Amino acid sequence: MLHGFADTGDMWAPLAKVMVKDHTVIVPDLRGIGLSSYPETGYDKKTQAKDIATVMDQLKVDKADLVTHDIGNMVGYALAAQYPDRITKWAIIDAPIPGIGPWEEILKSPLLWHFNFRGPDVDRLVKGRERIYLDASTTSYRPIRSNRRSDAKPLRPAYARPGAMHAAFNQFAAFAQDAKDNIEFAKKKLTMPILALGAEKSFGTQQADIMRIVGTNVDGGIIANSGHWIMEEQRIRR
DSSP states (O other), rough: BOOOOOOOOGHHHHHHHHHTSSSOOOOOOOSSSTTTTSSSOOOOOHHHHHHHHHHHHHTOOOOOOEEEHHHHHHHHHHHHOOGGGGGEEEEESSSSTTSSSSSSHHTTTTGGGGGOOSHHHHHHHHTHHHHHHHHTTTTOOSOOOGGGTTTTTHHHHHHHHHTTTHHHHHHTTTTHHHHHHHHHHHSSSSSSEEEEEEEEETTTTTHHHHHHBBBBEEEEEEETTSSSOHHHSSSSOO
């Protein structure tokens, strides 16, 4: 299970709690996020996919089902494209793939201003104000307690650690290289079953449309009454 920006692997906790009853659940933090290290390079999703393959190797996991959200989708695509025999099926949730489909138009959306919000001055502006920035860039469709989720306290300190926001911004800085890599990956379509889920108030049916460009076995679905932050906005009922 691969998380996205403004989250860590902890975002999957409610779902993992249910799935662990009959699955082995692997929930890493992506490079430069959460408890992972903050290298200066390697934020292209092709390299991050190799990080995940290495995690699988270390855990002696040859094949896995894949569940991804947000930037996790981008790492997931690079993983599935480079190691197609290791991904048995994939559920991808509400985020585009750089270089694929309407990517250039998506980049122009004012809702995605944070894609190009980075640089040394930005690092200084955000320092000590990480929560303000993250709340502004992760506005939800449905009201969420604490503006994002009731368990937000463990999440924000993860992004307040020295170097954390600089590393997180590098995820976006790599998009141009990701687009070039993905155009090459897309020359060979994925064949594993893919479930492409879009939020009704976010990517909607576009999620499946994007994935049909890169996959031959794609089913689509809509998460009703939800914006992009599906795990938070559609909390599992206990």
